[in-house]
Amino acid sequence: MATKSFHMAWFLQGSSVQAWGEPWTGHIGTTWMQPDFFLDMARSLERACFDYILLEDSSYVGESFGGSTEIYLKNGIAVPRQDPSVVAALMTQVTERIGIVPTFGTYAYHPYLLARLVATLDQVSGGRAGWNCVTGSSDFAAMNFGMDGMPEHDLRYDMADEYMEVCRGLWGSWEPGAMVADRASGVLVDHTKVHAVNYEGQHYQTRGPLNSGPSPQGQPVIAQAGGSARGRRFAGAHADTIVVNTKGIEAMRDYREDVHRHMIAAGRDPSTCKILYLINPILGDTMAEAEARRDRRAALAMEQIDQRLAHLGKVTNIDFGKFDMDKPLPDDVTTNGHQLNLEQFRAMAKGRSIRETMASFNAVDYSIGLCGTCDVVAERMGEVMEQVGGDGYLFTMPNLNRRTLAEIEDGLVPALQDRGLVRTKYEHEMFRDNLLAF
Secondary structure (H helix, E strand, C coil), X not given: CCCCCCEEEEEECCCHHHHCCCCCCCCHHHHCCCCHHHHHHHHHHHHCCCCEEEECCCCCCCCCECCECHHHHHHCCCCXXXXXXXHHHHHHCCCCCCEEEEEEECCCCCHHHHHHHHHHHHHHCCCCEEEEEECCCCHHHHHHCCCCCCCCHHHHHHHHHHHHHHHHHHHCCECXXXXXXECCCCEEECHHHECCCCEECCCCEECCCCCCCCCCCCCCEEEECXXXXXXXXXXXXXXXXXXXXXXXXXXXXXXXXXXXXXXXXXXXCHHHCEEEEEECCEECCCHHHHHHHHHHHHHHHHHCHXXXXXXXXXXXXXXXXXXXXXXXXXXXXXXXXXXXXXXXXXXXXXXXXXXXXXXXXCCCCCCCCCEECHHHHHHHHHHHHHHHCCCEEEECCCCCCHHHHHHHHHHXXXXXXXXXXXXXXXXXXXXXXXXXXX
């Protein structure tokens, strides 16, 4: 059994309506505009002492399958998507300790606007805001913002390095103690502790200082999901927590060691960044019940191969609909989108057809398979984390509903807590402090 605690977070896939048509989702197809479900979720995960909720996002309607939006709109694949800043702000008002981490693309916001937005979220949450920094991957998204398409993959990260430098400069433009609020002297802000940034780089420029005032955390928590070699280098330089979907214990451990090497090269302490691995536990009161639920989910995935290919195509910019499903994916297919997803697909294919590969690609499991009673799954989570070395897990459930939330909060988490694997209460008030508590 693992001897130390690990962290937990939740990767919330953008919109409650994506679970439309699944069991136990009620009338989500007509009630999705209102945030009640997500607010209930935030309260539930805070009761379970999760570190944070990451709100995934995209800013376009997919059309990467058959050159049409039909399959995406018909099945609610990543659409509708409400602005995550609004949902995040509402979540902060019904919670007190859990971190809230919306996704914002560097291609969609000027650095000043982004820095001001995230600083404001940090203020209204009392120091619990983060930012999931993404560079974008879709040409369709780029076109929504007046561009012809996305810059080349590695160039996007070069630009993001500069973007991050601008944001950190803006967040740092208010020194500690700048807010005086001294009624006797009549001074609200000590002007000698607020500084212009005057940044002029190759891609961005801004004057500053940030007019929204200081962030409670000083610098909001940065989340990232770098999977490619260039993405890992970026994450190693900037991320406080990293989202990882890599297959198996050896690959999980290798990823962690690789990012730690990048952190050291950037002059950072590896212990200051928490790497969390995607999981999708399948629970039951008995092993037989859990296995039956897993089998039903796998069967459903087989029936939805086109939908799953459409989703994979959305993040890789590859139109799988134009290929013969009963032949292997041609070797000359490349992506300017999410490279790790394409690499994982090819690694799994091993000469098999697209249809055969997709039948097993991410059908049920993410980093590791977890299926069983709460006690069995909790024990397995501890064993895997001991072998990997840390730092925790990022839950994700495409068919999320209140039933599955209750199974986690009232079933799995107590089993983890009984084993001393996760916290039973928050150690601190602010997000970063809780992330670094162990």
